Amino acid sequence: MTVVDEFQPAPGTDDVDDVDMRHLRYFLAVVRAGTVSAAAQELHISQPSLSQQIRRLERRVGAPLFHRSSRGVELTAGGRAFLHGVRDIPGRLRSAIAAAAPAPADLPVGVCHGVPAEVLAEIQCGLTGRSARPDGAEGGPAPRLTMRSVHSASQLELLQHGELAFGVVRIPIDAPGLVLATVWDEPLGVVLHSGHPLAARPALTWADLAAQRLLWFDTGCAPGYAEAVLSQLAALGWQPEVHPMDHDQQALFVHALQSTPDLVALRPQPSVHGYPQLTWRPLPPHGAPRERLALAALDGGPHARTLRRVAAARYWPVGH
Structure with a gap:
């Protein structure tokens, strides 16, 4: 019985009609994300569909492009060569x-x-x-x-x-x-749920904030900004325990503040306009960080x- 290699090059390799921009976009997304699941989320398609398209590209190229493991994917030698040739297309x-x-x-x-x-x-x-x-x-x-x-x-x-x-x-x-x-370019202030014990105070001090946890960006989302603001807060005397937030949904942001008694956030005042369940208070003066x-x-x-x-x-x- 003859065994057919799944990645055997197809005849007529000069003909690339079966490789379209969608395949290249999917390939580059997986390289960038490091996992098929993360790439699928970025591309707004299902993980099985993305895996199928990557396998189809590999069959058309005639070689495996990724090593797959439980930790994610890594480029093969052929995958690195392919990336070098297509990344600018x-x-x-x-x-x-x-x-x-x-x-x-x-x-x-x-x-x-x-x-x-x-x-x-x-x-x-x-x-x-x-x-x-x-x-x-x-x-x-x-x-x-x-x-x-x-x-x-x-x-x-x-x-x-x-x-x-x-x-x-x-x-x-x-x-x-x-x-x-x-x-x-706006100054950051403290965002609290309207039921928070500090929400009734017209102004806050660093002592008021000392026991509060901070709902804050996952540092992977905006590392330079997130680290700079935390460094400024530490210099001003507040080193909060950080509760990371890795989503962009306002409803989840409001829910987190509502459901956790000692949780506050930092946002410019215009960012919370139109949300009656949220209260904004300025940070104490003298060097309060800004959002740019x-x-x-x-x-x-x-x-x-x-x-x-x-x-x-x-x-x-x-x-x-």
């Missing part, structure tokens, strides 16, 4: 389409957790104006923005691969090679030029 194709097509550009924008709606509206207004066209031309249709949730820590790689044109991140962020335009959100683009590319142009028009401070 999505960005190059997107640039080619933008250069050739008269239709409005489709600009994917990554958005970190907890960004207020007014920040997204400001970015939408800035990037879809005539001055925001990537080629710098004055006429023609405005670009379309496609926004999706992406952790700040993941956005540099996505920008480098061309899967994002822009990112919305919390700063500071350890991501060299980015142009950053600050769109939002920035629009990011990869330095040296066309989107960085767009960002600088829009930032100048809208008075957004620009840095790296």
Whole structure:
């Protein structure tokens, strides 16, 4: 009996019609996430469907691309070679389409957790104006923005691969090679549920906060920002026990504060407008930390030029 190798190269390897951009996007997502389940969550598809598509790609390539284990996946030698050859394809194709097509550009924008709606509206207004066209031309249709949730820590790689044109991140962020335009800069204050014992006080002291736990970002979501704020709080005399939050759902945020008596959060005041069950109090003065959100683009590319142009028009401070 003849045994057929599952990964035996198909005849006619010059013909790549069976490999489409979806397969490359799925492959790059698994590489980036390190597990199929995390990649499936990012892509908003089921894990079995993603596994099936990766196996289909491997059969078309003719070699296994990943070593699979209970801890996740690692690239094989063939997988590393394949990654080297395809990692820039999505960005190059997107640039080619933008250069050739008269239709409005489709600009994917990554958005970190907890960004207020007014920040997204400001970015939408800035990037879809005539001055925001990537080629710098004055006429023609405005670009379309496609926004999706992406952790700040993941956005540099996505920008480098061309899967994002822009990112919305919390700063500071350890991501060299980015142009950053600050769109939002607000002081942080204490957020409590209206039934919290401290909610009735018009002002809070550091002594009031000493016994409170802090509902705070998982440091993997926005490491530079999360660590900077905790360091500032420690210098001011508050070193809270941190209760990490790894989701972006306001209902779960409110529920956590409501169901845990000694739990508080830190947010700018505008972030809690419209939530009568929440109370906001300013932090004690003298160096209270701030939340800064920035629009990011990869330095040296066309989107960085767009960002600088829009930032100048809208008075957004620009840095790296």
